Amino acid sequence: MSMKKIITLCLLFFVLSIAYNNSFASSEVGGKQETSLNEKVGTKNLSGVNLWIVELYNNDRFMYAVVVVLVMAALGSIMAFGTDLVLKHFGINVSRISHSE
């Protein structure tokens, strides 16, 4: 299986989960009752990035979820790439290995 196919499958999986969760979110938020989907966090004493995150959390939960997923994916990839470079610098080379017990 090529990497392109894997990436396409991952994207498809992600889009499907967005669609599923979004329909769930919109059906729940419509009601007046306070649920985990529409509860708010106080912004008192907050500034900068913290304030931005909390405002996003309070005002648009769907965008908050998208930002969390994208930032986690980006940070995970960048850190992994950086660590790989450092390990290579120490002479720890990672290539295809033979599988033996």
Place this chain on the structure above:
Amino acid sequence: MDIFNISLPIAGIEFNALLLLLIGFCVGVLGGFFGVGGGWIVTPALNIFGFHMAYAIGTDLSNIFGQSIGATVKHHKMGNIDWKLGFISIAASVVGLEIGSQVILFLEKAGDVGSIVRWCYLFLMFGLGSLMFYDYLSQNPARQKGKLGLSVDPINSKPKKPKRSISERLHNINLPPMISFPASGIRSVSLWIVLLVFLFTGFLSGFLGVGGGFIRMPALVYLIGVPTVIAVGTDLMSVLFSGAYGCFTYAIKGRVEFIAAFIMLIGASIGAQIGATAVKYIKGYGIRLLFAIMILFAGCSIALEQIYKITEIPAFQSTAGIVLMGTAVIMTFIIITRLFLEVKKEKKNLKLSRN
């Protein structure tokens, strides 16, 4: 250490940033090395240190998703992922998971489901750990060689027929359609057997409320017959998908503490790369032995937690946390030390062969 305390507005608590980095790093190394998400380590750890359970699970799932990206790519580069087997495992596990969660809902109506789940969890941890430990002691090639060299009388002793493993027996069941997994070196196995195994592991993860990596990895090795390092890589790939879904669904419900997940992921992604690299240098049996020890100690921690639930003495709960985190830290140290020793040995051998 208070200067490292940061405010986590969504979870509504203050938490030590260094502790978050340490938890992330340890679970990253263990996740990359064993091919598990590590939710059974992080969630109780965050909970013990002050996170509300729902935030602990959501934050942990976000961290699992981020850390498994890099580790999965690394295992893919090393040829450790059987994609065909991985996708079958995801499909069957989802069905099993749903059945497991339905059983939980049914039991919830009947009475105290928490206690039943904890006893099952305990039984599974000790059973799995003991089985893997026994397997290491009885099957390890180095130990076998030592045994043969001791007191075997070549004239009087009858040659023993080698025992067939569970996976070999399962491979011999001829129930069409048969399927092959060339990446794992499996020539032919009934698709029904594969589906049944993953249905069962999925059921357990739905029933116990865990990601299921620590159940799937041994199942791949002992029931399907996948080499350990491919089991690690393939399991990690499944963890990536479930982590992505878990991260999104918990975030939309507002149960992900973004700042904590971000800090934890810095440590976790560094750790995951180190853990995944260590797989190249430590043999399959070594991985299984360390995994067995980790599972047994995690079982001890759950046993202490269970005693706390019965006696309500807080000391048992804090000891459970210390046992779990202590084992994770020691195991991380062992893996990193082994990695650097093996690299040193490899470099020395390379130097000698050049001369």
